[in-house]
Amino acid sequence: MAKQNYKSVFDIIGPVMAGPSSSHTAGAARIGKIARNIFSATPESANVYLYESFADTYRGHGTDVALAAGLMGMEPDDDRLHESLLIAQEIGFDIRFIPLAEKVDHPNTAKIVMRSGDRKMSVVGVSIGGGNIKVVAINDIAVDIDGGTPxxxxxxxxxxxxxxxxxxxxxxxxxxxxxxxxxxxxxxxxxxxxxxxxxxxxxxxxxxxxxxxxxxxxxxxxx
Structure with a gap:
C-alpha cells in the first residue's frame, strides 16, 4: 500500500462543519471566505458561477448557503451558515448563483465575481475533498493557492x-x-x-x- 502524507487530522476524518458534505459545504464555505479575504471585504454583490457537480447539487448539498456564508466571513462550522442567504438579504448583500453546463478541470468548481462600487474581482476556487480547497485563478490569471497559510x-x-x-x-x-x-x-x-x-x-x-x-x-x- 502506498504511503499517504497528511498535513492534519482533518485530512483523515474531515473538517468540523455545519452541513452534509465536506466537499460541497465545508469546501464551498472556505472558497467563499478566501475569495472574501482576497477581495479584502464583504462585497456589495457577487455572481457565483457553478460548474459540474457544484452546478448539479448546489441546493441539495448547501453549496449556495456555504458560499454565501464564506463570502460574509463565516467559518464552515458557523451555526448561522444555513441562514446565510437570509442574512445576506438583511444586510443588502446581493448574491446570485448561476449553474453552467460547461466542463472544467475539476467538478467542484465555483467562479465568484465580486463587486463593490467600481471595484470588481473574480476568484475561481475548487473544492478538492475533505474540506480542502485551491484557488486556481484570480482575475482570469492562473494561480495555485491552498489557503492554508498566510x-x-x-x-x-x-x-x-x-x-x-x-x-x-x-x-x-x-x-x-x-x-x-x-x-x-x-x-x-x-x-x-x-x-x-x-x-x-x-x-x-x-x-x-x-x-x-x-x-x-x-x-x-x-x-
Missing part, C-alpha cells in the same frame, strides 16, 4: 530583478518567506509571485511592496 500574492510585469527586489523589501519588513512560487504569462508580460509566510499573521503594511517599480497589485490572503 500568503502574499503579487502581480507584476516580468522583468529582471523583481524577485530580488521583493525579497529585499520583505527582509526589511522582517517577513520570513516560507515558500515562493512564481509564474508568468510569457516573457516580459504579466507574472505573479505566491509567497507563503512562516508567521501566522501579518502585522505590518505592505505599502513599500506596492511602491516598487513594475508592481501591478499586492494582495494579502489570511488563512
Amino acid at each position: 500568503t502574499i500574492l503579487i502581480f507584476h510585469i516580468d522583468c529582471p530583478g523583481m524577485i530580488a527586489n521583493v525579497a529585499r523589501v520583505l527582509s526589511d519588513l522582517h517577513i520570513n518567506i516560507g515558500s515562493m512560487k512564481v509564474d508568468r504569462e510569457e516573457k516580459g508580460k504579466r507574472a505573479y509571485m505566491v509567497i507563503e509566510l512562516d508567521q501566522d499573521e501579518l502585522h505590518t503594511s505592505l505599502q513599500s511592496l506596492r511602491e516598487l517599480d513594475n508592481i501591478l497589485e499586492v494582495l494579502y490572503i489570511r488563512k
Whole structure:
C-alpha cells in the first residue's frame, strides 16, 4: 500500500462543519471566505458561477448557503451558515448563483465575481475533498493557492530583478518567506509571485511592496 502524507487530522476524518458534505459545504464555505479575504471585504454583490457537480447539487448539498456564508466571513462550522442567504438579504448583500453546463478541470468548481462600487474581482476556487480547497485563478490569471497559510500574492510585469527586489523589501519588513512560487504569462508580460509566510499573521503594511517599480497589485490572503 502506498504511503499517504497528511498535513492534519482533518485530512483523515474531515473538517468540523455545519452541513452534509465536506466537499460541497465545508469546501464551498472556505472558497467563499478566501475569495472574501482576497477581495479584502464583504462585497456589495457577487455572481457565483457553478460548474459540474457544484452546478448539479448546489441546493441539495448547501453549496449556495456555504458560499454565501464564506463570502460574509463565516467559518464552515458557523451555526448561522444555513441562514446565510437570509442574512445576506438583511444586510443588502446581493448574491446570485448561476449553474453552467460547461466542463472544467475539476467538478467542484465555483467562479465568484465580486463587486463593490467600481471595484470588481473574480476568484475561481475548487473544492478538492475533505474540506480542502485551491484557488486556481484570480482575475482570469492562473494561480495555485491552498489557503492554508498566510500568503502574499503579487502581480507584476516580468522583468529582471523583481524577485530580488521583493525579497529585499520583505527582509526589511522582517517577513520570513516560507515558500515562493512564481509564474508568468510569457516573457516580459504579466507574472505573479505566491509567497507563503512562516508567521501566522501579518502585522505590518505592505505599502513599500506596492511602491516598487513594475508592481501591478499586492494582495494579502489570511488563512
